[in-house]
Amino acid sequence: YYKKVEPLTRPDPGLLALAATPVVCDRNGIPLRLLTDERWFRHVPMPEDKIPVLVQQAFLAAEDSRFYRHPGFDPLAIIRAARANSRAGHIVSGASTISQQLVKSYKKRGPRTLDAKLQEIIESVRLERLLTKEQILSAYLNRVDLGNNLLGVETAALCYFGKKATALDPVEAATLAALPKAPTLFDPWGRHPERLISRRNWVLDRMTSLGWLSPAAALTGKQSDLMVLLEPPWEAPHLVDNYIAENRERGLTTEARLTVDLNLQREVERTLKSHRLRLHASGARQAAAVIIDNRTLEVLALVGSFEYSARAHGFVNGTKARRSAGSTLKPFLYATAIDQGLTPATVLADVEKAFRSDEGEYLPLNYDRQANGPVNMRLALGKSLNLPAVRLLDHLGEKGVYSLLRGLELLPANAPGIDYYGLGLAVGNPEIRLLDLAAAYATLANGGEFQPPVVVLGQQPAVPRRMISREAAFLITDILADPLVRSSHLQNLQMPEPVALKTGTSTHYRDAWAVGFTRRYTVATWVGNFDGSVTATLPGGQGAGPIFRDLMKNLYPGEPPAPFTPPATITTRRICSMSGLTPSPGCRELKIEYFVLGNEPAVQCGLHNGEGNHELPTDYAQWLKRRHTEGRESRYRLAGYSPNLDAVFVSTTWPQPQIYAGPVQISGEDHSNAAGPTTEIHITYPLDNDRYILEPGQESLTLRLEAKVRNPIERIVWFVDTKELGVAGPPYTFIWNAGRGRHRVQAADENGYGEMIEVTVE
Ligand SMILES: [Zn+2]
Incomplete structure (x- = not known):
């Protein structure tokens, strides 16, 4: 054919x-x-x-x-x-x-x-x-x-x-x-x-x-045996999922190289799994971890869950899930404070204080529910104390910290405004993502310059943005790397040192965090449940801390990490460890502290001139009174008062026949018009024109009246609607049972000088 x-x-x-x-x-x-x-x-x-x-x-x-x-x-x-x-x-x-x-x-x-x-x-x-x-x-x-x-x-x-x-x-x-x-x-x-x-x-x-x-x-x-994989490669699944999802629109390249190192990735997966039983016993069924190379911001390992499976919501990428930050944001609060002139030696008050917000009153508590009185910033951050952090944020204002958190991309672009978080910014109300947190901490490791993390190899990195001064970044790093101010269970972890570390725990132990860095690497870990259920009292240090330790140990099998070195603009000074000021001859506890050049303490300590007692301002009266009545002896005294605390903290008297019937000198909102007072009394709680709404069926409410004085004064007298309520010594508080109506509340010294406010109970 x-x-x-x-x-x-x-x-x-x-x-x-x-x-x-x-x-x-x-x-x-x-x-x-x-x-x-x-x-x-x-x-x-x-x-x-x-x-x-x-x-x-x-x-x-x-x-x-x-x-x-x-x-x-x-x-x-x-x-x-x-x-x-x-x-x-x-x-x-x-x-x-x-x-x-x-x-x-x-x-x-x-x-x-x-x-x-x-x-x-x-x-x-x-x-x-x-x-x-x-x-x-x-x-x-x-x-x-x-x-x-x-x-x-x-x-x-x-x-x-x-x-x-x-x-x-x-x-x-x-x-x-x-x-x-x-x-x-x-x-x-x-x-x-x-x-x-x-x-x-x-x-x-x-x-x-x-x-x-x-x-x-x-x-x-x-x-030789037949040695083949069990299935086509399926490694770093959360990271690859994320890469595909973010690049599918643009079209995927034939061969993409990610920054992750598969050997390290597998090691991190193994490390997480080795903690699974221990964590499960505490009610935490998931964990996630990220390792970043600080020099390039390249993500070297990213593990989103124990196992990429339906078990315990394992398909969720725990490094990208938004979770309550706990205390992990505190370093950025203190970095802001240092950039506004405070130092690691600045004394902060670790005493209970109620703060007001649109949502009502907010009484922060420390993790261990203790109040330590005067503490320096180093200790406040190292021990992650809540009360000084909230006080500090209240003092600084939320704006600086809020914009730093935004600049570090910890808060999303569409984050609610400052008012939404309020003072909760200091104790970690924002919800953050582990990967973002790692990049924010790498900023501290990199002297304050921020870059977003990189997952694609060879990708042009973003231009670094300075978010924190080099000096503040170093001082915060030095505090986080100070083993002496770490909590004891972290001290026992036997970390490769030097390493800067911060842990965090959210409300009801929902989330446990441990994040930190050496000069070379940043490691961030999270432990919790993707459905948000609570764990059985698993604090960050104990939940995520051991994982962090293991990951760091794996990164440093031989040589220890390189030391953190201060920039040339950082200097050291010998200071009084109580006051943080230049020591006077009476100061007995001295220490060396880092300071930003030009911001060293200039004033001599005035608290240690007498018999070796530490003299505190009356802000601490409430704290000291409680401590004193609990029988905890110490060298703390109230500055300007008798060194005999029994005499200072006499028990508050209950209503008696009026001892003073004269007119009360009103200072009110206009202090300048108060004629010639030698002492000035200021009512700190309630505030003028406060309104209290009674619950249905309720006829009165109990308020704790609080005042502070500018100069030492032994006793003040509380009046309500010109009737004497009682006499109070430091800390000058008084319990008042307030009925319905508009009331005038007055606090005065024995000469009748003081302040008056009005409150309404409806
Ligand atoms: Zn001193």
Whole structure:
């Protein structure tokens, strides 16, 4: 018969080159995930000149050893096959050359007739005239079906061995070359590995007989087990999910390199899992961790949950979930304070105080529900005390801290305004994400310059933005790295030092955080439950602290971390540890502290001139009275009062016959008009024009009247509606049972000088 002869044209390159499916790798090129096309095929192409000789030889040995000598079809092989076929009575052997197989792979599949076979041979011969042998082999090795919808040697190398074809050893190359003959029969993930091993060993022998492999290497290879991955790579799933979701719109590149280091990633996963039982016993079913390289802001490891599965909501990415910050934001409050002129030696009052907000009154409590009286900033931050933090924020105003948290991208772009958080900013009301927190702490490690974290290798990093002064960043780092002010269970963790560390715990122990850094790395960990359920009293230090410790230890198996070094603008001074001021001869506890150059203490300590007592301002009267009545002796005294605290803290008297009936000098809102008082009394609670609403059925409410005095005064008298309520010594508080109506509340000294306010009870 006649056949139309088509002109010789180059085969459509589109036919030979399959569309590539993207592969996502770690920073060293180890595959994390191979995406599929819409028909669930995977195809990672390889340039012609990159296909290793070893792989070429293995496939030639297995499929077509005379490839370089035949014209596209192999007469000898066809004769051999014809004999086999006639013995079997049907076609069992294709006897196809690599060229023929290549033709078959892009021609539409028809019935395997003799005519089709002939067409294939003709086409192969044409192909050989158009392409070089190298081009044909390369096209073949890029298209060959290696089972499980994996096309090409690179794809199969990545999926079966987790490595690139260039990294294959002879045994692995022979294993891949064993597959094209019957990809399903020899399926590496199938139930008959012995079939594949037997075929592989035959390939190894062929390679030896062709002079491509030494007999010794073949022998060793034939004795080795079949070592393949259990499934296609599925590493760092939360990170890869996130990368795909953020880049799918733009189109994924064929090969993406992420910054993550798979070895470290696996180590972090193992470390988290090793804490699973311990945490589960405390009601915490999930954990997450991030490690960042401070120099580049590259994310080296990111583990979003214990396990990427439905168990305990494990598909949730815990590094991207918004959770209550607990105390983890306090370093940024204190950094703001330092940039506004305070120092690590600044004395802050750790005493209870009610703050007002639109939401009502807010009485912060320390984690251990203790009040320590006067504490310096170093201790307040190191021990993570809440009362001084809230007082400090109240003093500084929320604006600076709020804008710092926004600048560090801890708060989302659409975050509510300052008023929403109020003083809660100091104790971690905002909800934050672990990855953002790690980047914010890396800012401290980097001397105050912020950059967002980077997950794609080679991505142009953002220009660093200075958010905190170099000096404040160092001082905060030094405090966080000071083991002496850490809580005891953190001291017992045996951390690689020096390391700066902060822990955090949210309300009802919902979230436990531990975040910190060395000069080189930032490590952030979170423990809790994705459904927000509470844990059984698992504080940050105990929940996340041991994980943090293990991760740091893993980063520093030998040499300890490099020390944090102060910038040239930081100096040291010897100070009185009580007052933080230049020591006077009476000061007995001295210490060395860091100061920003030019902001060293200028004033001499005036608290330690007498008999070795520490004299406190009357702000501390309430705190000292409680301490005194609990029988806890100390050297604290109230400045300007009798050193005999029994005499100072006489028990408050209850209503008695009026001892003073004269008019009360009103200072009210206009202090300047109060004529000639030697003492000035200021009512701190309630405030003028406060309104109190009674609950239905309630007839009165109990208020604690509070006042403070400018100069020492032994007693003040409280009046309500010109009737004397009682006499009070320091701390001058008085309990008042307030009924319905508008009341005038007055506090006065024995001469009648004082202040009056009005409150309404409705
Ligand atoms: Zn002193």
